[in-house]
Amino acid sequence: MSIIVNDCSICIATVNGSGSQSANNILLKSFFRMGIPSGAKNLFPSNIQGLPTWYTIRVNKDGYVARKPELDIMVAMNAATWVEDHASVKKGGVIIHGTELAVASGMKRDDVIYYAIPFKQLAEQNFTEIKLRKLLTNMIYVGVLTELLQIDLEVVKKAVSDNFANKAKVVEANLKALQVGIDYVKGNVKKQDPYKVEKMDANKNKIVIDGNSAAALGCVYGGCSVVAWYPITPSSSLCETTIDYFEELRVDKTTGKKNFATVQAEDELAAIGMVLGAGWAGARAMTATSGPGISLMAEFAGYGYFTEIPAVVFDIQRTGPSTGLPTRTMQGDIDFVNTLSHGDTRHPMLIPANPVECFEFAQSSFDLSERLQTPVFVMSDLDLGMNQWASEKFNMPSKPFDRGKVLNTEALKKLGKFERYRDVDGDAIPYRTLPGTDHPLAAYFTRGSGHNEGAKYTEKAEDYKNLMDRLSRKFETAKKYVPKSVLKEVSGADVGILAYGSTDLAITESQDLLLKDGIKTNYLRVRAVPFGDEVKEFYKKNKRVYVVEQNRDGQMFEIVNHDIGGELALKSRSVRHYDGLPIFAKTIVEQILKFERSH
Amino acid sequence: MSTQAAAPAPSTNKIGLTKGDYKGAPSTLCIGCGHDSITNHIITSFFELGINPHQVAKMSGIGCSSKTPAYFMNQAHGFNSVHGRMPSVSTGAKLANRNLNMIAVSGDGDTASIGLGQFCHLIRRNLDMVYIVENNGVYGLTKGQFSATADKDSKLKYGAINKFEQIDICSLAIDMGCTYVARSFSGDPKQLIPLIKGAVSHKGTAIIDCISPCVTFNNHEGSSRSYLTVKEKDDPLHEIGYVHGAEEIKVDYEPGSLKEVKFPDGAIVTLKKLKRDFDPTNRMQALEALEESKTQGHLLTGLFYVNPQTHDLGEVLEICDTPLAYLGEKELRPSAEALSKIMQGFE
Incomplete structure (x- = not known):
């Protein structure tokens, strides 16, 4: 049997709500910190407790970390999916399972290697607290894998203590469970499979992060100051994380006052309405949602396009249509968002492919939306938004904010005239003023109905056509500003x-x-x-x-x-x-x- | 040299502006529309208060009423938004700039039908704004359909009878925790102007449900919102006055018959007793009075409930004093050190 080093795909089949998330994160972090290219996909149900969840990890020396459906190692912890999990392992693969999951006679495969581990008994023997037993069973399978794959124990231990930072008792219990798994394999299991991991040096200066956290940081560093949102998977964590970073980084230390405002809105209609209101009044505002929320935002998206108001919308796409598969991924809204709303509309879309771009595009989306005076959509998805990705570290932004064409009191005094929707510079982007600007020329009336260059109501054919043509030219201008392929x-x-x-x-x-x-x-x-x-x-x-x-x-x-x-x-x-x-x-x-x- | 005497200079308010400076574009509503009267009362109120129009943001949704912000204060920014969604837009704008003096005009369709959800949530959050509902019980701009505030059994111009219960904007607002709830009539400037001024002084959501007859679609016999019916049914709770802190209260009153509501900006709303004792700081009493008048078929008007010592959304969220819209990179972009520390956490 030839040894296979740093090339395997592992699946942990559990029940959601069983607390396996920490164990799985520790496992991923251990591979990553050993310097091996690694990626993870959490395939989870739209449910809080009791339904099947699969966590897949792929380690690959050549850097291929996309999902690989052919499984090398299955850790079967869920009786409900035992039969299908058992069948899903590729020829020559490994099945680690609890002794209570019997391999029925008709089911037994002779092309896989079985390791039966008495997880339940080990937990009962080692931990008195009933509540803890179930949770710590997860760390026992981490121990089993640590020993079988020869994962660096010191690295795993460090990952455990980092994961449960400042909770000495929890760390202690988890380390014990880890050791229980290791010891059981050492004393009772004869390794027959070829899989093994060894230290590499592929992850220098890298981090492990999900796209939503990356985008949240991007919003904070990009000067976002108003967030309005409605909870929806898989976008909620983007807003929640933004709020966490706001509280950490944007509270004035002397006054205790906040340089931000966040509102959990009553629905997505209200969320986008608040964002447009805030953008109109001059703040950098964003909302994050997914397909169903995008559907509700359609009317306001057209309003923002037609009245030329900056706004940033993150669409963390999930599987549609309708409720669809709320916890599964899809690039499903690209076509819809492209022309979101009735009438003739086109919206700039930024499409990040990794956490660095989530961080950077989140920042540039505010520059773009203020420069172009239009809603900008950042098109992420559940896979990028919620899964853990190995990524380069983020660099401190070097470019200053681009606040676009805003006329203040002094500028108005100097110019002596102002027309909200006139193309002064030939780039189809007009100038705007913010409410509260102290000058008699500053005010204008924003309306979703027909308006001329002076922002006055009109139903004239020529005025309407001029406006639509300018908006079309503005979309051409956008090409200059969006990230290149x-x-x-x-x-x-x-x-x-x-x-x-x-x-x-x-x-x-x-x-x-x-x-x-x-x-x-x-x-x-x-x-x-x-x-x-x-x-x-x-x-x-x-x-x-x-x-x-x-x-x-x-x-x-x-x-x-x-x-x-x-x-x-x-x-x-x-x-x-x-x-x-x-x-x-x-x-x-x-x-x-x-x-x-x-x- | 002309021998004609110069026309007297128009009178100016405390910031040196004339009433003309508070006017807007000419109205395009039907002649005799109650909404135009309310527009005029808004102009008078803001002129007399001496508020600089550039500090004002005029908000609205969709409908006849929502067109009216174009007809007052040309020197104020206006936002004629999406049907029923004005509250959310107002919330965002006010979060971005706490200094804006915000006045919104909506209608009964915009507020009580398509916008009922946003109306309720705006009140829950106690956004600091004046919210006038120009309530005529009918859709004007789409030519005469019933709205959700139409009285049960009232009759449409072409004979249809409303078979459904009406939504009472004032009792709903009180139930949602609104901190300033009033009802008035477009044809009663003596009552409406002090109510608007009080609403401006109030730091929180101030709802004025203003009955405003639709001359074209809801002014016929059998309508419960015609000029005649409203005048006949109008049942004012009290006589209302508004004074600045510095002014002397000049209302003649019997001892014990005048209530004063003091606002944090120093303004006082005076309520002179008419037929009955009424305490506008008592929510239960307000709801009872509204329910009773509904049973009797009266149209109760006045200041139903007020809590002048309240915290608006900006205070609750502890937003900094400088408007968020005016913050720059220095305040908004955290340091490179902070980022590198965060990065370490993900190693």
Whole structure:
């Protein structure tokens, strides 16, 4: 048996509400701190207690950390899913299970390795407190894996004490449980599997963080001062974390007064209304939501576009339509948000693909929305927002805030005139004033009905058309300000892959797998709509472009085809993944190969 | 040289502005609309209070009433928002700039039908603003459908009868914890102007349910909101006055018949007893009086409930004194050290 070092996918099958989250985090942190590229996906139900949850960890020396459906190691802790969990392990894999989960005769596989561990008895023997037994069982399986995979014990111990910081008794109990697992394996289990981990040096200067926390920090460092939100999975943690950082970083130490205001609104209609009110009055304001909330915000989104008010909306996309699968991921709102609201509308969308971009785009979304005077949408998703990602550390922003074209009292005195909706500079972005500005010329009337350049009510055909044309030109101007796509060119490649957001994680691995089949690919990662010229250039340079995304209908495929248009659009092929779970390389490769072989 | 005497200079208020400085664009509402009278009373109130229009934010939703902020105080920023959503927009604007003197005009459809939820939550949060509901019991802009404040059994212009219970804006507001609740009539400036002034002085949500007959769609026989019916049913609780702290109260009154409500800005609202004793700081009494008048088919008007010592949303949230809108990078962007410490926590 040859040893397999730093290359395995592990799944821990538990019941939600059983307290396995800490144990799983400790496990991930241990791999990460050993310097091995690692990634984790929490596949959880829309429920608080009692339904199945799967936590998957992938460690991979080559840096492939997207989800891998072929499981090498299953830790089966849930009787309800025992049969399917048992079947899901790949040939040659490992099944670690409680002794109470019997392997029925018809079920037994001879192509896997079984390790039966008496988790329940070990917990009973070692811990008197009944309430603790269940929780500490989780640390026992961490101990079992630590010993089986040879995870560095000191690293695990440190991860335990960091996880339960300042709670000496909890740390002590968890360390004991960890040791119980280790000792049981040492004394009773004969290792028959090939999996093992060893220290590497891939995570220098890196952190492990979820995209929502990263975006929250971005909001705080980006000068956001008003947050209005309504709880919805998977976006709630973005607002909650922002509030936590506000309390930590934005309270005046001498007065105790706060440089921020947060409101948990009665619904998403109110949340976006508050954000627009605050943006109109000059504060940097944001809300975060998911698909159902976006639906409710549609009317105000059009209002913000038409009246030109800065606003930032985070859409942490989940599986729709309707309630859909609330705790599963999807790139499902791209097409909807693109033109959200009735009438002619287009909204800038920023699409982060990793925590660094969540941090940076959160900041730049405020600059953009104030520069362009329009709602800006940051399109994250459940996978990026809620899962733990290894990431580079965030750098202190070096660019000052861009507050856009705001005229204050002095400027008005100097100019002697002001028309709210006139394109003075030729970039289709007008000037605005804030309520409270002390000058007789400052005031204007904001209305969602027809308005002329002086912000006066009008139903004149010419005025309306002028306004709509200017808004269209403004969207062109937006191209200058949004983040450019990232291009990875491969010498000799004439086939392109275009992807965006969390899909990125699976693309590099797909490219390497395709290469084994002799297909070289270039890769363009789109980071914003509207696109810069680089998208058209990419289409010109490649004979085919595979648009890879996580929805059924090829939403970005449609937007790209619409926006680049003509002959070039005929080069597009659509690669789709839409089962609610994060995309994986194999499905991309299979779809691309099918197309390529038909050529 | 002209021998004509110069026209007398128009009188100015304490900040040197004329009443003309508080006017807006010409109204486009129907001639005789109650809303136009209310617009005029708002102009008079703000002129007499000497409030600088540039400090005012005029908020509204959708409907005939919501058009009216365009017809007063041209020198104030206005926000004619989305149907039923004015409260949320106002909340955001006020959070961004605590110094704004906020007045909102809404209608019965905008407030009690499509906007009922936001109306209730605005009150719960006690946002510091004046909120006038121009209440005519009918949808004007869509040509005469019933609204949720229409009285049960009242008749539409074309004969339809309202079979459903009406929503009473004032008792609902009191129930939601509103700290200033009044009802008046567009045709009664003597009552409405001091109520508006008191609402401006009040630091919290001040609701004025202002009955404002619709001359086009709800002024016929059988309507419970026609000029004639309202005048006939109007049952004022008290005679209302408003004085600044520095002024002397000049109302003639019998000993014990005058109540004074003092506001933190030094203003006093005086309530002179008419038919009955009424304590406007007693919520139970206010609800009882409203219920009783409804049973008797009267239209009770006056200041029903007030709690002048209250904490508005900005105070509850402990927002800093400088408006959030005016804070810059220095106040808003934490340090590099703080970021690097946070980064360490994720290692």
